[in-house]
Amino acid sequence: MKNIKDYNLDELKKEFQELGEKPYRAEQVFMWLxxxxxxxxxxxxxxxxxxxxxxxxxxxxxxxxxxxxxxSKDGTKKYLFDILDGNMIETVLMEYHHxxxxxxxxxxxxxxxxxxxxxxxxxxxxxxxxxxxxxxxLAVEQEENTKISNIVFMGIGEPFDNFxxxxxxxxxxxxxxGLNIGARHISISTxxxxxxxxxxxxxxxxxxxxxxxxxxxxxxxxxxxPVNKTYPIKELMEAxxxxxxxxxxxxxxxxxxxxxxxxxxxxxxxxxxLLHGMLAHVNLIPINKIENGKFVKSTDNNIIKFRDYLNAHxxxxxxxxxxxxxxxxxxxxxxxxxxxxxx
Numbered sequence: 269m270k271n272i273k274d275y276n277l278d279e280l281k282k283e284f285q286e287l288g289e290k291p292y293r294a295e296q297v298f299m300w301l302x303x304x305x306x307x308x309x310x311x312x313x314x315x316x317x318x319x320x321x322x323x324x325x326x327x328x329x330x331x332x333x334x335x336x337x338x339x340s341k342d343g344t345k346k347y348l349f350d351i352l353d354g355n356m357i358e359t360v361l362m363e364y365h366h367x368x369x370x371x372x373x374x375x376x377x378x379x380x381x382x383x384x385x386x387x388x389x390x391x392x393x394x395x396x397x398x399x400x401x402x403x404x405x406l407a408v409e410q411e412e413n414t415k416i417s418n419i420v421f422m423g424i425g426e427p428f429d430n431f432x433x434x435x436x437x438x439x440x441x442x443x444x445x446g447l448n449i450g451a452r453h454i455s456i457s458t459x460x461x462x463x464x465x466x467x468x469x470x471x472x473x474x475x476x477x478x479x480x481x482x483x484x485x486x487x488x489x490x491x492x493x494p495v496n497k498t499y500p501i502k503e504l505m506e507a508x509x510x511x512x513x514x515x516x517x518x519x520x521x522x523x524x525x526x527x528x529x530x531x532x533x534x535x536x537x538x539x540x541x542l543l544h545g546m547l548a549h550v551n552l553i554p555i556n557k558i559e560n561g562k563f564v565k566s567t568d569n570n571i572i573k574f575r576d577y578l579n580a581h582x583x584x585x586x587x588x589x590x591x592x593x594x595x596x597x598x599x600x601x602x603x604x605x606x607x608x609x610x611x
Contacts, residue, residue: 269326269327269328270326270328271327271328271329271330271397271399271400272297272301272323272328272399273301273329273330273398273399273400273402273403273440274397274398274400274436275398275399275436276398276436276439276440276443277295277298277440277443277445277446279436280294280297280298281294281295284297287322287326289319289322293315293319296312296314296315297312297315297323298443298445298446299445300315301329302402302406302440302443302445302446302447303445303446305406305409305410307329307331308329309323309324309327330352330399330400330403331352331403331407332349332350332352332404332407333349333350333352334347334348334349334350334411335348335350335356336348343363344360344361344363345360345361345412346358346359346360346361347359347360347361347404347407347408347411349404349407351376351396351403355376355393355394356376357373357376357396357400357404357423357424358373358423358424359371359372359373359404359407359423360423361408361412361416364418366417366418367417367418368414368416368417368418369416369417369418369420370404370405370408370416370418370419370420371420371422372401372419372420372421372422372423373396373401373404373424373425374395374396374401374421374423374424374425374426374427374429374430374433374434375393375394375395375396375424375425375426375429375430376393376394376395376396376424376425377391377392377393377425378392378424378425378426378429379392379429380426380429380459380493380494380495381493381494381495382459382480382492382493382494382495383491383492383493383562383563384482384492384524384526384555384563387424387425395425395429395430395433396430396433397433398433398434398436398437398440399437401433401434401437402437402440402441402447405441405447405449416447416449417449417453418449418453418455419441419449419453419454419455420457420478421434421455421457422455422457422478426459427456427457427458428456428458428459428461428464428465428468429461431461431464431467435473438451438454438456438473438475441454442454450474451474451475452474452475452476454475455475455476455477455478455520456468456477456478457478457479457480457522458477458478458479458480459480459493459495460479460480460493460495460496460499460504461495461499462499462504462507465504465507465510466507466510466511468511469507469510469511469514469515470514472514474515474517476517476518477511477517477519477520478520478521478522478551479504479508479519479520479521479522480493480522480524481504481521481522481523482522482523482524482530483501483530484535484538484539484541484542485501486501488530489501492526492529492530492563501542505542508546509546512547517547518547518548518549519546519547519548519549520548520550520551521548521549521550521551522551522553523539523551523553524553524554524555524563525552525553525554525555525565525566525570525571526555526563526564526565526566527563527564527565527566527570529563531566531567531570531571531574532570533573533574533577535574536574536577536578537577539583540577540578540583543583544582548583548584549584549586550578550583550584550585550586551585551586551588552571552574552575552585552586552587553588554566554571554587554590571587572587575587
């Protein structure tokens with residue numbers, strides 16, 4: 269059966285019409301799901317027993333179980349969710365001065381093979397549906413009795429490899445009758461799936477686009493990110509410029525600094541040239557060492573020098589605050605460890 273959380277409001281209205289129900293009933297159910305966060309159709313007390321019966325006969329309602337929850341000394345919380353089909357995904361809750369940010373997964377595993385990511389080397393299973401993506405937010409809000417203010421698609425998986433489901437999920441998150449999280453509070457990160465950058469630009473969704481760049485020339489980037497073989501830097505930057513022109517929105521470029529690899533002054537100079545004249549921000553990330561990975565974190569001194577050089581040459585750059593390092597909060601680490609333990 270179909271998961272009722274897989275539909276945005278317009279799609280749900282069409283479903284209800286096919287069931288012989290009025291569209292306003294879909295709105296009632298939608299609000300029960302996302303405002304009241306009910307876990308059973310029978311909890312929807314202002315709709316008839318007959319409609320509840322129809323819903324039970326035609327739809328499921330995914331409700332995740334927490335397989336493991338880790339809490340960091342800095343307050344970061346990591347959840348390993350049992351998504352009820354034998355698979356697990358990770359979600360991370362981080363607290364900042366501007367509110368609570370949830371890092372969500374978009375796939376079970378990842379095909380991209382980035383050499384510094386803990387999701388590499390463990391099986392890709394499938395895409396998450398829109399409802400399975402949204403359920404991460406619902407499950408954390410219920411567990412913590414809190415309201416999530418920001419969403420980042422930076423968990424397990426490549427969001428643009430699951431583009432349609434991610435866009436549907438954003439529509440549910442963004443809907444005032446749904447979770448009512450403004451598009452400007454939603455960020456999508458991609459390793460550089462060029463055609464989807466154009467597609468997102470044309471949709472003019474007001475979310476933030478983050479590009480995992482991590483290197484400034486093709487040889488170095490390909491060694492870190494195999495996706496660069498298909499979509500090299502020149503093509504990626506052309507797509508980014510199109511996105512900025514179409515949306516007038518700044519792009520955040522993610523740059524993970526690895527010791528003796530991409531963290532020297534020459535790399536900083538190349539990055540300034542690459543982003544010159546663009547509406548851009550650089551988010552410098554102290555890289556996480558993963559098991560059997562060849563990349564290690566740059567020195568604090570190099571990271572600061574790199575940031576200062578960019579800022580001095582007109583590129584706004586900040587260093588991402590390290591959160592949850594004591595609970596393996598980096599993308600894929602907990603799922604990877606759990607799978608290896610089972611093996």
